[in-house]
Amino acid sequence: MRPFIVLLTFLLMPLFALANEGGGSGAGPQYIEIGPKLIVNLANPKQLMKINPQLMVEGEAAEQVKKNMPALKNALIMLFSGRKAEELATAEQREALRKETTEVIIKTLDKYGSSEGFEDVFFSDFRIN
Numbered sequence: 180m181r182p183f184i185v186l187l188t189f190l191l192m193p194l195f196a197l198a199n200e201g202g203g204s205g206a207g208p209q210y211i212e213i214g215p216k217l218i219v220n221l222a223n224p225k226q227l228m229k230i231n232p233q234l235m236v237e238g239e240a241a242e243q244v245k246k247n248m249p250a251l252k253n254a255l256i257m258l259f260s261g262r263k264a265e266e267l268a269t270a271e272q273r274e275a276l277r278k279e280t281t282e283v284i285i286k287t288l289d290k291y292g293s294s295e296g297f298e299d300v301f302f303s304d305f306r307i308n
Contacts, residue, residue: 207237208235208236208237208298209235209236209237209241210233210234210235210236210301211233211234211236211241211244211245212231212232212233212303213231213232213233213234213248213251213252213255214231214232215231216229216230216231216304217229217230217231217232217252217255217256217259219256219259219260219261220260220261221260221261221262221263221264221307222261222262222263222264223263223264226264226307226308227307227308228259228262228264228267228305228306228307228308229304229305229306229307229308230259230302230304230305230306231302231303231304231305232255232280232300232301232302232303233300233301233302233303234284234297234299234300235297235298235299235300235301236296236297236298237296237298238295238296239295239296240288240293240294240295240296240297240298241296243288243292243293243294243296243297244288244297246291246292247287247288247291247292250287250290250291251284251287251288254283254284254286254287255280255283255284258279258280258283259276264307267307273302273305277300277301277302280300281299281300284297284300285297
């Protein structure tokens with residue numbers, strides 16, 4: 180039994196090495212937080228929306244996003260502010276906002292460089308107070 184375990188270990192070592200190489204920082208998507216949180220005024224002067232967008236990027240897009248973070252924050256604040264809370268009440272409305280957000284991010288990244296490698300945006304926190 181012991182020789183079998185030793186043989187199996189030697190056979191599986193290259194597979195473990197390949198798996199570890201693929202898990203490096205450049206492999207797979209990364210998530211970049213826009214915030215900590217964006218806080219914007221809604222149409223009602225006493226209502227605020229707190230939102231935490233996370234961008235899913237791959238490869239060199241992470242550097243492009245970090246480099247253009249002020250422009251991205253500005254574009255998103257302009258997109259989010261002034262909306263009515265009723266326009267964001269349902270899951271479908273929030274999903275539509277997420278798609279709008281994706282379009283604005285692509286447009287902004289393309290304006291200042293390239294959106295290549297930007298995959299998607301997710302809201303990890305979404306509150307209306």
